[in-house]
Amino acid sequence: MSKTPMKYEALDALDSITHALKEHENDLDRLVAELGKTAKILNEVGERCEKITKVEERFSAIRAEVSNLIDSISALQEAPFYSRGLAVIIGCKEWEDFKNLSTNAEMVSFLIEETEKVVQIDALKKGKVLTFSGEFPQDTRLLKLWISEELKIPEKRVVEGALRIE
Numbered sequence: 001m002s003k004t005p006m007k008y009e010a011l012d013a014l015d016s017i018t019h020a021l022k023e024h025e026n027d028l029d030r031l032v033a034e035l036g037k038t039a040k041i042l043n044e045v046g047e048r049c050e051k052i053t054k055v056e057e058r059f060s061a062i063r064a065e066v067s068n069l070i071d072s073i074s075a076l077q078e079a080p081f082y083s084r085g086l087a088v089i090i091g092c093k094e095w096e097d098f099k100n101l102s103t104n105a106e107m108v109s110f111l112i113e114e115t116e117k118v119v120q121i122d123a124l125k126k127g128k129v130l131t132f133s134g135e136f137p138q139d140t141r142l143l144k145l146w147i148s149e150e151l152k153i154p155e156k157r158v159v160e161g162a163l164r165i166e
Contacts, residue, residue, distance in 0.1 A: 088128045098132035101125070102151050108158045110147060112140065121147060122162060
């Protein structure tokens with residue numbers, strides 16, 4: 001009889017080992033399934049990271065384009081009217097109005113109409129052409145000097161002729 005209990009004990013031990021192995025197998029199956037899900041999630045996260053990186057790169061490119069556009073617009077606003085193709089003409093009837101608006105102009109021209117004894121003075125300032133028409137003195141050299149002093153611009157920026165927009 002002593003062999004039979006040992007046999008039962010051996011069978012019980014094998015049964016316990018088999019049961020434990022099945023539990024471990026089930027645990028391993030569950031862990032492998034969880035590992036598969038985790039790998040899939042990590043793969044999706046990696047793909048999202050790549051997409052986010054591409055979006056960030058595109059935003060950087062757009063930011064650079066917007067910055068360049070702002071710089072271009074700013075340059076246009078600072079450029080003289082003839083480089084933009086825009087012009088405003090302001091005709092002044094009173095010399096003081098013309099003088100106040102034209103002080104420190106970029107350029108001034110004058111044109112004498114001797115038959116009518118009238119001088120037309122045009123000034124270019126910040127994209128605007130200001131005009132004045134009135135009686136003229138006889139000496140054009142004195143007129144040029146007087147315009148230069150009145151408008152506070154160098155004499156070399158005062159020319160006899162007319163400013164035109166075409």
